[in-house]
Amino acid sequence: xxLLEQSPQFLSIQExxxxxxxxxxxxxxxxxxxxxxxxxxxxxxLVTVVTGGEVKKLKRLTFQFGDARKDSSLHITAxxxxxxxxxxxxxxxxxxxxxxxxxFGGGTRLMVKP
Amino acid sequence: ExxxxxxxxxxxxxxxxxxxxxxxxxLGHNAMYWYKQSAKxxxxxxxxxxxxxxxxxxxVPSRFSPECPNSSHLFLHLHTLQPEDSxxxxxxxxxxxxxxxxxxxxxxxxxxxxx
Numbered sequence: 001x002x003l004l005e006q007s008p009q010f011l012s013i014q015e016x017x018x019x020x021x022x023x024x025x026x027x028x029x030x031x032x033x034x035x036x037x038x039x040x041x042x043x044x045x046l047v048t049v050v051t052g053g054e055v056k057k058l059k060r061l062t063f064q065f066g067d068a069r070k071d072s073s074l075h076i077t078a079x080x081x082x083x084x085x086x087x088x089x090x091x092x093x094x095x096x097x098x099x100x101x102x103x104f105g106g107g108t109r110l111m112v113k114p
Numbered sequence: 115e116x117x118x119x120x121x122x123x124x125x126x127x128x129x130x131x132x133x134x135x136x137x138x139x140x141l142g143h144n145a146m147y148w149y150k151q152s153a154k155x156x157x158x159x160x161x162x163x164x165x166x167x168x169x170x171x172x173x174v175p176s177r178f179s180p181e182c183p184n185s186s187h188l189f190l191h192l193h194t195l196q197p198e199d200s201x202x203x204x205x206x207x208x209x210x211x212x213x214x215x216x217x218x219x220x221x222x223x224x225x226x227x228x229x
Contacts, residue, residue: 004156030215031215033215033217035218040222041222041223042116042118042204042206042220042221042222042223043157043204043218043220044116044220045217045218048215048217050215088157090157092215101159101170102159102218103156104156104157105156106154106155106156107156
């Protein structure tokens with residue numbers, strides 16, 4: 001199993017601030033996904049990145065996949081209280097008998113205060 | 115609403131009880147999963163079912179017993195659990211068992227507390 005480390009583990013900021021969270025591994029992934037899990041809910045997919053160096057934007061969220069496909073970052077501009085939640089990255093492991101498997105990072109818990 | 119429904123949302127049980135968690139997906143997907151989410155630990159894959167056949171058992175203790183009667187329903191039967199089994203149990207589905215860059219659709223989870 002390939003390890004995905006997310007940092008920081010916890011982040012508390014004021015509304016309107018910018019932030020970046022990171023997802024790092026020593027292994028290469030064929031693709032990487034970011035999920036957001038709001039309190040009392042299950043994770044919901046935000047984006048999938050598949051190409052080294054790829055940048056994707058989703059409104060105020062910017063996702064980048066590292067050139068070597070070992071790391072990724074999520075930048076949020078002008079954070080809002082609705083951005084509060086647990087941000088999980090997940091990478092595709094090499095295929096085994098059960099097909100490709102996702103490895104999840106430990107998550108970054110973000111709180112945006114009004 | 116993700117199309118994946120889990121019941122019950124909360125469950126408290128003693129170590130000698132037997133209970134079951136239920137998951138139903140309305141997405142027409144062929145693969146279903148059980149994950150365990152504990153505090154301070156990454157999401158842990160427990161079981162994978164593809165077309166009602168178990169294709170992955172991730173070294174899960176036998177006190178957890180999955181059942182997939184059809185491609186829309188998944189159960190997790192629980193018996194003689196330990197306090198350390200207290201966690202959020204998440205069900206997920208996908209169109210087919212893991213495909214590169216494939217999306218997982220999660221339910222809201224069942225919060226289990228073992229006393």
